[in-house]
Ligand SMILES: Nc1ncnc2c1ncn2[C@@H]1O[C@H](COP(=O)(O)OP(=O)(O)OP(=O)(O)O)[C@@H](O)[C@H]1O
């Protein structure tokens with residue numbers, strides 16, 4: 001296990017090096033003058049030249065690459081061309097806001113996805129199974145931005161149950177302002193005993209989190225169902241049945257554990273899916289997290305920020321999959 | 337060979353009640369190409385204390401018959417007719433709950449493929465413990481009381497005893513292993529031990545000794561013979577190996593393409609085989625040696641999606657007559673309880 005973790009760690013480093021190299025050369029081949037973007041519109045040529053020297057853009061590409069990699073070692077991702085702040089600082093501020101959505105979505109998608117899958121498999125061919133099948137088919141095929149807009153239309157426009165967008169009602173920002181302790185608004189409001197804000201913040205999270213979890217929930221539920229049904233047809237289940245073990249133990253104990261391994265893999269992949277979905281969801285719900293930040297960076301060709309975001313997503317993705325691999329090893333000794 | 341045929345039965349088969357009667361068992365699988373009529377009117381009885389061999393070439397339907405006895409084949413893909421009578425109960429129609437009290441408890445089974453019939457993500461120890469707790473709770477309590485040990489220790493010591501019986505050693509280590517970490521032979525003995533935990537009235541052993549080397553095989557065969565003698569267990573012994581059938585079985589049933597074509601006492605069938613297929617089988621095994629494959633009878637099993645009319649063996653039979661192409665031969669009862677399905681013996 002230790003060896004495996006070391007290998008994974010080396011793999012992560014290698015991936016990050018490869019990714020940063022790729023991103024570096026890719027962004028440099030994009031059209032647009034970074035120095036001009038940094039200064040902003042209507043700049044004089046000599047101002048742009050000064051910015052170019054300041055950013056090190058006048059040096060040969062290979063020198064720039066070397067400097068860029070050296071800085072990365074010190075968690076220095078350069079200065080954002082758009083916000084004019086260190087990218088690393090920007091990211092650290094935005095990550096908790098997004099992760100609050102992502103973690104909730106992941107938790108709900110996993111918990112209900114697995115539950116629905118198990119229920120559907122247990123009642124295979126019944127009305128319950130058909131209902132879940134219909135729901136999950138719809139869930140995996142609906143485009144995320146469409147779902148987000150639909151949620152706004154239904155729950156804000158028609159029903160008025162949930163707020164349209166944002167993290168907190170603006171008047172509360174004055175009466176009971178958010179304190180930034182961990183960056184996770186629900187945690188912060190709880191710690192600081194700011195219950196009014198806590199409920200308000202939670203309320204604001206419902207629609208964006210829903211938009212994020214529906215798709216992965218469908219994927220996880222469908223895979224759980226088919227994996228379980230597949231396992232229940234295996235020889236070892238038939239043999240256990242022949243030795244008199246009750247159907248319930250067969251299904252929920254012997255079968256489920258066998259079926260879970262591919263499900264864990266898909267949960268790992270869902271992390272990536274949810275992260276990407278935040279791009280749309282944060283835009284639509286005006287949520288100031290990583291997705292919003294990335295989209296803004298794309299719009300303004302802010303390549304330093306884009307590099308940072310890419311590296312961050314790569315890291316999260318590898319970490320998520322490593323965690324899933326560890327869990328798979330725990331439940332399935334065949335994985336060597 | 338002659339003295340290896342053990343005929344210990346004193347009572348003639350007909351005077352005792354069979355423990356299991358398979359009556360006109362038909363089974364068809366729905367396949368993409370159409371219905372495959374895998375079993376067509378399988379009939380046989382199993383008596384207490386007897387070992388009945390079920391032999392036949394690969395694909396003849398031996399395993400499917402065994403699984404049908406415990407009603408293990410998933411309903412959605414098949415169609416079944418016939419009866420499997422265990423006492424007065426028809427195992428094919430009783431409720432799942434009632435079946436649960438018979439499976440593994442009164443009738444247990446060793447599957448053909450030992451390794452794939454062990455759950456790969458639980459240790460061998462976990463799986464045997466569950467069955468010990470299920471079937472031997474009285475013994476566990478007894479042991480706990482006598483030796484003042486914990487539940488866990490009691491279960492483990494019973495597990496050790498049961499696995500020792502099938503000749504396994506180093507059991508402490510083995511209990512921590514997974515199916516993928518043991519050899520085929522070990523897996524097979526483990527499955528046999530599991531099947532015997534409940535002291536069943538009937539043991540169905542599907543190729544249960546095929547992965548074992550000769551000495552271990554001899555040990556297991558002796559174990560099975562002792563079971564019959566001392567515990568009145570009846571064994572349905574499915575095998576490819578006519579040599580083993582001759583060694584330990586009281587009677588032999590020969591299966592061809594989903595039918596039992598001949599049943600007789602072991603001695604009789606070896607001395608005087610009647611069905612042309614049985615004759616072919618015996619000729620194909622010149623000296624009843626070890627592990628000779630059965631498939632030496634020329635030709636192959638017919639496609640059972642569109643089975644041949646008449647006798648299913650006729651395309652391979654060198655004595656086939658006109659009638660064999662048109663009608664199905666029914667089972668004829670000849671003297672000494674020798675049954676055969678073939679027109680050659682119809683008066
Ligand atoms: N689930 C199934 N669906 C369709 N056909 C099946 C199924 N199970 C078995 N069969 C077919 O039934 C036939 C008999 O299979 P079975 O396993 O009983 O043969 P066998 O006599 O045990 O052979 P072997 O000696 O190789 O074990 C084979 O032709 C097989 O392809």
Ligand code: SF4
Pocket residue numbers: 611612613647648649650651653654655656657660665677678679680
């Ligand atoms: S019934 Fe006819 S074809 Fe079938 S085995 Fe007998 S002689 Fe051969």
Ligand SMILES: [Mg+2]
Pocket residue numbers: 398399400448542
């Ligand atoms: Mg078989």
